Amino acid sequence: MSSLIFSIKKLYTKNKMFGYFDIYSIFFIGIFLFHILMWEVMHRYAFVAVFALIPLSAYGIKDSMVIKKDKNILKYILITSSLLLICGIGNDIFKNLPIINKIPNREMTVVSQEFPEHDLVAMNIPAKKKIEEHIYIPYSFKRVNITYWAGGATLDSQPKLKMKLYSESGKSIDWRSNTYKAPGNYSIVIKNTSDENVEIAAGKSYKIDLLQESIVNHKNNYLNFDIVR
Structure with missing residues (x-):
């Protein structure tokens, strides 16, 4: 003040x-x-x-x-x-x-980690391997929307990649459902289920800017997502 x-x-x-x-x-x-x-x-x-x-x-x-x-x-x-x-x-x-909260299909972003296209890099996920990123979500939320590639293509458009969301205790969370999930620490895991390498778009940034952990074993690379309620 x-x-x-x-x-x-x-x-x-x-x-x-x-x-x-x-x-x-x-x-x-x-x-x-x-x-x-x-x-x-x-x-x-x-x-x-x-x-x-x-x-x-x-x-x-x-x-x-x-x-x-x-x-x-x-x-x-x-x-x-x-x-x-x-x-x-x-x-x-x-x-x-x-009256605002009752508007159909209205979504509110609680955490946004979306990068402009010039900050996106192609990240390779080897066959049958996975990548993982730990995130902190400070508010209750419903869904996690992962951008698979530049232009806004979501992870759903790439059948070779499967995503799972885990709570801090290791419990698997249904990230697609419209039920509210509690705030806290979560892990986003994306696995390549195919027999060939698959690329995914990752944002290039620094921990001091995002105050989030980068993708495990991939320093300064972050998943491109937004978390909504």
Whole structure:
């Protein structure tokens, strides 16, 4: 909150030189507006803003003692903060309205690990072999949709590959059913049931970006999927 207050104050202050803290303020507010209000919300996005949060918070705490004296700035901050809060709460309420949740075939993504086509690489699965990726799903979900190849082709379109989903205890989970599954740690296993090698599209990224484990024994390669409810 102190970071948000200081960021808004810096942008409303007139007759000043444009400095480093103005860039920090624009960066922090941009991260907040884009990722929190207009895009998917994932835990890893918080780490991007840490570098700006630390100095902004320090100056925000310092200015909080003085800001009460400037009624105009206080008014702008209260109005802006209230609007952001109303937008965030309103967006969450709208998504959970009973009438919205009853819309037929409506799906909501709870975890998305989809890569643009230029980040996809061809990953070879030898005959009768399998690949495995451990994932953490923070919310209850219904299905796991795996993209087999670029262009959005799903795993169902490749009969030589069979997928299984396992809970942390090793129990096999029916990943196709529309019943809710509990949040937690899961393993996605894809096996090549044929007698020839089969390629599957994998995303190229880094653990520090996704905060997920890569495919076992395939560093920086990740399955291309989205998990819906």
